[in-house]
Amino acid sequence: MIKKLMIAAIYALIAFLIYIFGDNILNWFQQTNNILLIVSMASIMALFPIIPYPLVGGVIGAALGPVLGAAVTWSGSSIAxxxxxxxxxxxYQEWGQRVLSRGKSINKVTVMFEQNAFLAILFARMLPFIPSIIINVYASLSRVSFITYAIASSIGKIPAMLLFVVVGDNIMSSPQNLPITIVVYGIFIALSLGAYRLWQKRAIRPAAG
Incomplete structure (x- = not known):
């Protein structure tokens, strides 16, 4: 228990430091050319989301351009x-599994999630209204394998990371293209949501039977 509390305290301390020096970090993104350092700092910013990561991705996109910015933003988010x-x-998995198994409904959802983990994580990543930290924690508390999670999560992050940097780049260079970018991404999200709901219905039917 003491070890868990110490880890949580360290996490809270780093989050507090990012909160204090957040503006300086965002300015630093616009001034440095060291890609490795930018990826490392982007990972830290995603791991401790005191500053919304879309804002971080937008700043990186404005500084590095859409292609390199997308690669850096995606790498940082995936690593985090x-x-x-x-x-x-x-x-915390042992403790978390005890919590998940307490309620029958939650346990059923978890079982279905584990049986269809790759698609569930992939679609969840593509839907921007599902907080990233919920996906991270829920998947880690379940019995989903690390490889399945890492691949599905990383692939699912690509569309959102592209959006963040393209928006950031458009704001700085071509603001007139911004509405088109948002509309295209909105269509993509609608299609992803429809596919996700269709997959859910098909996944629930065998489980119910």
């Missing part, structure tokens, strides 16, 4: 989600 998965999996 994997680190969060490992952090919760090896620090």
């Amino acid at each position: 989600s994997i680190l969060m998965f490992l952090f919760v999996r090896y620090g």
